Amino acid sequence: MLDPSDRIEAGVDRLNEIIVSRPKTTVAIFLVLTAVFAGGVMLVETETEATDAFTEGLEEQQALDAIEEEFDDPFTVDDESTQLIHTGSNVLAQEELVASLRVLEQVEERSELRMSGASGPAPIVAQALDEEATTAAEQRRVVEGASQYELRETIRALGDEPGFAGIIGEDFNPEEPSASASITVVYHDVPPEFDDEDLADLQLAVQSIAEEENNDIVAFGPGIMFDEFEHVIGDSLAIVMPVVIVLMLGFLIAAYRDPIDLGLGLLSLVLTIIWTFGFLGFVGIPFDQQMIAVPVLLLAVGIDFGIHIINRYREETAQGYEPLAAMRAANGQLMIAFVIVTVTSVFGFGANVVSDLEPIQNMGIAAGIGMVFTFLIFGIFLPSLKLIVDDFREQYGVPEFNSSPIASEDSSLGRLLTYPAIVSQHAPAIFVVVILVLGGGMGVYGMGVDTTFDDEDFLPPEEEAWYVEHVPEPFAPGEYTTTQTINTLEERFDADQDSTITIYVEGPFEEDHALEALDRAGDDPPDSLAVGPGGGTDEQSIITAIHSYAEQDEEFAALVDRNDRSGNGIPDRNLDRIYDELFAASDNNAEQYLTDDRGAAQIEYVIDAEASQEEAAEDGAAFAENFHHSATATGMIVIFDAITEMIFASAIDGLVLALALSAIFLVVIYGIVERRPLLGMVNLFPIAIAVAFLIGTMRLLEMPLNAMTATILAISIGLGIAYTVHTTARFIDEYGKHGDPLEAMTTTLSGTGGALAGSMVTTSLGTGALALAITPVLGDFGILVAMSVFYSFVASVVVLPSALFLWSRYDKAERGFRDVVPGL
Structure with missing residues (x-):
């Protein structure tokens, strides 16, 4: 053998x-x-x-998906909207507001772009001047016809509203109204069968209109990223x-x-x-x-x-x-x-x-x-x-x-x-x-x-390599704006997800002790989250929304005080009524932190700027265990x-x-x-x-x-x-x-x-x-x-x-x- x-x-x-x-x-x-x-x-x-396949199945990604689905956020780009990022020396100047509205007007005129509405500094200012100006063309005429004094006083008044300030760059000066960047969101009424390629075609068309009207306005959305x-x-x-x-x-x-x-x-x-x-x-x-x-x-x-x-x-x-x-x-x-x-x-x-x-x-x-x-x-x-x-x-x-x-x-x-x-x-x-x-x-x-x-990592850098501009046709690459847009959002807006982590908590939040438990969770934060006064946390949540609105409305403040048995400023009974009053008001951002059914909440915590990604993610995961209800630390820093x-x-x-x-x-x-x-x-x-x-x-x-x-x-x-x-x-x-x-x-x-x-x-x-x-x-x-x-x-x-x-x-x-x- x-x-x-x-x-x-x-x-x-x-x-x-x-x-x-x-x-x-x-x-x-x-x-x-x-x-x-x-x-x-x-x-x-x-x-x-490029990145979706890496995040699929992650608990942290599932929590972030739930947040994006259940909460309103001016910086979240969903599948039915396009962001227009406007940058310049002063995007609140009259001519810049008019330029933004001209873009919206052209998008609105083209039925195939399915524009159902828009939200941004220019539309908000126009409607503050004239509530009956509902179309982009009407809003443009209102802004064009306004005096400098009217515009200045209107923007000053709007500067105190979170919904307005949140879509203006961090350098926003409400006294002499100016800002170097703003975000306008264009909403599209698209049918369910709209796929990624359809959305890309739609948003690229919006991008083309923006570029023709004003080089300082860049379109951004999932369709453009897909393309x-x-x-x-x-x-x-x-x-x-x-x-x-x-x-x-x-x-x-x-x-x-x-x-x-x-x-x-x-x-x-x-x-x-x-x-x-x-x-x-x-x-x-x-x-x-x-x-x-x-x-x-x-x-x-x-x-x-x-x-x-x-x-x-x-x-x-x-x-x-x-x-x-x-x-x-x-x-x-x-x-x-x-x-x-x-x-x-x-x-x-x-x-x-x-x-x-x-x-x-x-x-x-x-x-x-x-x-x-x-x-x-x-x-x-x-x-x-x-x-x-x-x-x-x-x-x-x-x-x-x-x-x-x-x-x-x-x-x-x-x-x-x-x-x-x-x-x-x-x-x-x-x-x-x-x-x-x-x-x-x-x-x-x-x-x-x-x-x-x-x-x-998956897209060209904002600054192209020296040899790219010398590549002849037909080998020359197309224009890529996503990296630059992301960098603009991170640099000029209070929307840098790398500086915060989010805790996604599943309720119920109508129980009397719900908000007290939410507040107690932050009593002993880990080092990377202990950035607030006295070593506490610096967070935004439904509790801060309640406090913010109470400072603006005396009746609501009295309602909160009557239902605060412990006297610590946090209501601990009749929460359902408090939420109803809070959500009924138009000038607060409660919907960003609590779902309509009171079944889930998100709390955003500022991270120590010197903390590494690993330290922040580990501290966030450990911190989530302090919550009375089921909680998951999420956010891009945690997912990445x-x-x-x-x-x-x-x-x-x-x-x-x-x-x-x-x-x-x-x-x-x-x-x-x-x-x-x-x-x-x-x-x-x-x-x-x-x-x-x-x-x-x-x-x-x-x-x-x-x-x-x-x-x-x-x-x-x-x-x-x-x-x-x-x-x-x-x-x-x-x-x-x-x-x-x-x-x-x-x-x-x-x-x-x-x-x-x-x-x-x-x-x-x-x-x-x-x-x-x-x-x-x-x-x-x-x-x-x-x-x-x-x-x-x-x-x-x-x-x-x-x-x-x-x-x-x-x-x-x-x-x-x-x-x-x-x-x-």
């Missing part, structure tokens, strides 16, 4: 025989499968809601892909040096992408910004496989072998390495499925499946097609342009690549110890890398902190899983194939060092783990092991022939090392071109992939030789011991 090693070798021989003896049948099968997967490509849907998220992927790819293609083509030409072989490699890459995206379409996995990483990773591994198979085949033909024999020898040596690389890459890429974040899970699944497709196409299809093409060339006399290997022992590159082996052979143990110390130090330093999550923690956990869990699975597999496979299980750990050692240097470099360059880069640690395992496995496989083959580790290593580094160098340069520069993407997450990811590939290459030609030299000493000692003690 054959042992596992012999069975694997027999399986590889049978597969090689199919490739060699039936190449046309093999190619035909792959082309048919490609046609099938091409149909799936048409089914792929683009996911444009920008939808186009940012295409715009990024339009800039990046031409650069990637040019760079990769340039270096692939240098690597292959034969246009026909180059065409075979490129065709295999195209098939890999078609198969992978066809799979996505058939299983219903959407394409989002995370998914851009998938073709990048598959190109990286596919280029590596393609260069290796062609280069190794050329090495055999250069020694005088006929094509069939040369392919048998090349594939026989590479197939096991390809299998090992494929399995470990699946572990590395697929390890991201353990993430609690669905986009990262989907990316892990797609990359893992795509890696399997890469193996099939480059391990079976490409060798078969190469034999068919070479046979055609021989029959019809098509010349070969340059079929020599990339490097040899006599070439300059070959001599350079063998230098680390020559140096480390004398003291490999010291070399390994030094590398361990350096790698350990970088790993420990790198554990302090930041973790972030923000909407702006929860996602940040999940991103960091995903990065570490993915790395640990990838390392563990790869280590187990490598030990087992080398134990079976070579009867040398320790080689598995030798293979993994350089990549662990490369990952340590990568995470250390991230912290050094202040590149945080985010929604995209959190995957890079596990991915680095999958990308890096390809380099060490190819080096080790060739070393073992040469070591078995010659028995001299130095000769085996120099032959390996000058031959396989040349292919690795070509793969590294092509992949690093190609993927590094993602740095030109207009979104920060893609840029950072491209740079990190390039660094990961570079570090993996350096580890395979600098770190791995010393480890293999140490292993060879152990191997010789073990074999010698077995010779002395028979039967072991």
Whole structure:
């Protein structure tokens, strides 16, 4: 009976025989499968809601959704409204108010924009001057006809009303009415079947009207955000892909040096992408910004496989072998390495499925499946097609342009690549110890890398990179305003959700003790919330709304006082009547803090400006436990902190899983194939060092783990092991022939090392071109992939030789011991 090693070798021989003896049948099968997967490509849907997929299912997000649904908020943009953000030296000047009303007038005139009403400084001022001015045109005429004195006194009177002050910038001066920013909300009467694209068309039309009337007025809403998220992927790819293609083509030409072989490699890459995206379409996995990483990773591994198979085949033909024999020898040596690389890459890429974040899970699944497709196409299809093409060339006399290997022992590159082996052979143990110390130090330093999550990561920054304005048509990106608008809201309005957290409390709030319990919850706040007088909280709630209205209305103040048995200013009976009186008044904001059914309340707490996101979120969660009723801390700072923690956990869990699975597999496979299980750990050692240097470099360059880069640690395992496995496989083959580790290593580094160098340069520069993407997450990811590939290459030609030299000493000692003690 054959042992596992012999069975694997027999399986590889049978597969090689199919490739060699039936190449046309093999190619035909792959082309048919490609046609099938091409149909799936048409089914792929683009996911444009960049952050929604990350927040789905979070308790904090569910609480925020409930708040946005149940409470009125002038800064909440719902699916039926468009915000007009007006900025300038004084948006309350007569001409600026008229400009705002002209925009509203034009929107109102166009029935397809479905305007049902508007609320903003200009409409409020106009109706204060004339209550009968109900349309935008009437309001414009009222404001145009008002004197400066009338406008000034009207705005002064309105300045005391929270509903008016809340939509004016923080620099609002009511005495000499002026402000640098304001918000006007346009309400739309849209039917239920209105989808995201319909809303985007509507709000973009409003944006166009605003831009034509006044460049200082910018439209903002979910439809505009949807449109920008939808186009940012295409715009990024339009800039990046031409650069990637040019760079990769340039270096692939240098690597292959034969246009026909180059065409075979490129065709295999195209098939890999078609198969992978066809799979996505058939299983219903959407394409989002995370998914851009998938073709990048598959190109990286596919280029590596393609260069290796062609280069190794050329090495055999250069020694005088006929094509069939040369392919048998090349594939026989590479197939096991390809299998090992494929399995470990699946572990590395697929390890991201353990993430609690669905986009990262989907990316892990797609990359893992795509890696399997890469193996099939480059391990079976490409060798078969190469034999068919070479046979055609021989029959019809098509010349070969340059079929020599990339490097040899006599070439300059070959001599350079063998230098680390020559140096480390004398003291490999010291070399390994030094590398361990350096790698350990970088790993420990790198554990302090930041973790972030923000909407702006997925959109171009407010200030475009210098090269964007020089991008020619049709590659130039569109105009993006969301980031600038968000920054304006945060800078100029008291609406910065990063400076507050919200506690969502579920009632009932008609019980006598409800408000007392709500007030007692804040008696002993945590440090980040203790920003009020005497170390208390600074909050806005239904209690502050009651106090505010009581100061304005004596009858209401008397009602509150009669129902305050404890005398602390908080009513503790007849709350239902108090709420009725409060809600009936038009000049308070109670509806922002208590629902109509009295079943839920929200309390907004100011956060210490020096508190970190993590501190504020942890204090908010602990603070929520003080409430008598069910309470949840929420707000964007809390939600983003929860996602940040999940991103960091995903990065570490993915790395640990990838390392563990790869280590187990490598030990087992080398134990079976070579009867040398320790080689598995030798293979993994350089990549662990490369990952340590990568995470250390991230912290050094202040590149945080985010929604995209959190995957890079596990991915680095999958990308890096390809380099060490190819080096080790060739070393073992040469070591078995010659028995001299130095000769085996120099032959390996000058031959396989040349292919690795070509793969590294092509992949690093190609993927590094993602740095030109207009979104920060893609840029950072491209740079990190390039660094990961570079570090993996350096580890395979600098770190791995010393480890293999140490292993060879152990191997010789073990074999010698077995010779002395028979039967072991």
